[in-house]
Amino acid sequence: MGYLSQADHEVVSNAVQQAELGTSGEIVPVIADRSDGYTDVVLVWAAAAAFTAMSVFAAFPEFFLTKLDLLRGGWVHEWSFGEVLAWAVGLGLVKFAAVWALLSWDALKFLFVPGPVKRQRVFERAVRHFKVGAEGRTKGKTGVLIYLSMREHRAEIVADDSITDLVPAEVWGEAMADMLAEVKRGRVAEGIAAGVRDVGKVLGQHFPRGADDENELPDRLIEV
Numbered sequence: 699m700g701y702l703s704q705a706d707h708e709v710v711s712n713a714v715q716q717a718e719l720g721t722s723g724e725i726v727p728v729i730a731d732r733s734d735g736y737t738d739v740v741l742v743w744a745a746a747a748a749f750t751a752m753s754v755f756a757a758f759p760e761f762f763l764t765k766l767d768l769l770r771g772g773w774v775h776e777w778s779f780g781e782v783l784a785w786a787v788g789l790g791l792v793k794f795a796a797v798w799a800l801l802s803w804d805a806l807k808f809l810f811v812p813g814p815v816k817r818q819r820v821f822e823r824a825v826r827h828f829k830v831g832a833e834g835r836t837k838g839k840t841g842v843l844i845y846l847s848m849r850e851h852r853a854e855i856v857a858d859d860s861i862t863d864l865v866p867a868e869v870w871g872e873a874m875a876d877m878l879a880e881v882k883r884g885r886v887a888e889g890i891a892a893g894v895r896d897v898g899k900v901l902g903q904h905f906p907r908g909a910d911d912e913n914e915l916p917d918r919l920i921e922v
Contacts (some may be wrong), residue, residue, distance in 0.1 A: 701729060701731070701848060701886055701921070702729065702886060702887055702919070702921065705887075706886065706887035706919075707887070707918065707919050709887040709888065709891050710727055710887055710890050710891050710894065710918070710919040711917050711918045711919065712891075713890070713891035713892075713894040713895055714727065714894050714917040714918070714919075715917045716895070716898070717894050717895055717897065717898025717899075717901075718898065718907075718913065718917065719907065720898060720899075720901075720902040720906065720907055721840075721898060721901035721902040721905050721906060721907050722838055722840055722901075722905045722906065722907050722908055722911045723840040723841070723842060723861070723897075723898075723901035723902075723905045724832065724840060724841045724842070724913075724914055724915040725841075725842050725844065725894055725897055725898060725901070726828075726831055726832045726841060726842065726843045726844070726915055726916075726920065727843075727844045727846075727890050727893070727894055727919045727920070728824075728827050728831070728843060728844065728845045728846070728919070728920045728921075728922060729845075729846045729848065729886070729890065729919060729920070729921050729922070730823065730845070730846070730847045730848065730921075730922045731847075731848055731849060731922075732847060732848070732849035732850065733816075733819045733820045733822070733823035733824075733847045733849075733850055733852075734819040734823065736807060736808075736811050736815075736819070739807075739810065739811050739812075739815060740797075740798060740801040740802065740807060740810075741798075743797055743801055743810055744793075744794045744795075744797040744798040744801070745794065747793045747794065747796075747797040748790035748791065748793045748794035748797075749790070750793075751789050751790050751792075751793040752786050752787070752789060752790040755785070755786045755789055756786060759782060804849065808849055808850070811850075816850040816852060817850075817852060819850070820845070820847045820850050820852045820853075820854055821854050823845070823847065824843065824845035824847075824854035824856050825854075825856055827843060827845060827920075827922070828841075828843040828845075828856040831843065831915075831920065832856075832858070832915065837914070838860060838905065839858040839859060839860045839861075840858055840860060840861060840901065840905050841857070841858045841861075841915065842855065842856070842857045842858070842861060842897055842901065843855070843856045843857070844873075844877070844890065844893050844894060844897060846877070846881065846886075846889075846890060848886075851878075853874055853877060853878060853881075853893070855870040855873060855874065855893075855897065861901070861904070861905070864904045865900060865904060869900055870897070870900070872896055873892075873893045873896035873897050873900070874893065876889075876892040876893060876896055877889045877890060877892050877893030877896075879892075880892055887919075890919065
């Protein structure tokens with residue numbers, strides 16, 4: 699993936715260490731290239747293009763058949779129902795293959811994925827990573843995952859139940875805004891670090907660090 703250098707990783711790790719000095723909470727930052735392959739979305743677009751092409755052919759068969767006659771040297775041909783059907787299906791298959799090939803190109807694919815679909819897939823992937831890497835892995839169940847998905851240009855913050863019981867989801871809005879503002883400028887590591895600091899401040903208010911507090915999760919950025 700190669701979004702961040704070793705120096706960038708150190709920027710985020712230092713931010714995590716500093717943020718956790720004032721809280722018993724554990725912060726796990728994760729960066730991903732994408733949250734899904736969106737093969738199903740590509741399939742829908744390709745099928746829609748194929749259906750549209752066949753529908754237009756069926757609505758205006760003479761237009762297409764006249765063009766085919768020209769390709770045959772201009773001789774008029776009496777097209778049978780089977781031949782017309784074969785050309786309609788063939789046109790649909792060509793359209794399907796062409797759209798599938800075009801949308802296999804990432805730069806184009808992500809333009810055609812609807813925003814709500816991206817949002818849902820990013821959230822689902824964030825929750826999946828949280829369940830694997832942070833949920834219930836601290837004594838006080840005070841883990842927070844900060845998830846950034848680059849291709850979708852979206853981020854999520856997922857926390858253990860003991861945190862969500864005290865901290866409304868809207869409170870994380872400032873952390874999200876600060877993080878994405880830096881990421882949009884191309885300062886990805888600084889953006890994640892800003893989000894970590896904001897999350898640390900919130901955790902410090904509700905879960906201050908105790909004298910016997912131990913560091914239970916690695917203070918590092920995870921790239922997936």
